[in-house]
């Protein structure tokens with residue numbers, strides 16, 4: 342059948358992607374491959390407003406940044422990558438893996 346994937350396929354794909362992101366980001370953190378270079382959270386803030394970090398990934402060292410409420414990574418993986426998720430976790434940002442996998 343040609344067309345949009347069934348909703349259940351989409352849900353399964355998102356769940357799989359969320360699992361991948363969780364696994365990849367947590368292993369980077371556990372293996373000490375995340376170096377937080379700078380992080381700023383406003384005094385009354387619940388989320389960081391500016392972050393710079395380096396993550397050693399499988400294809401090299403990647404620069405992860407939060408600027409103007411936008412996360413970016415120097416790797417070639419489509420957003421969101423596990424590097425950004427790892428830095429979001431370690432810098433105190435809120436991460437809903439199911440939501441970011443959409």
Ligand SMILES: [Zn+2]
Nearest residue numbers: 414416422424
């Ligand atoms: Zn990345």
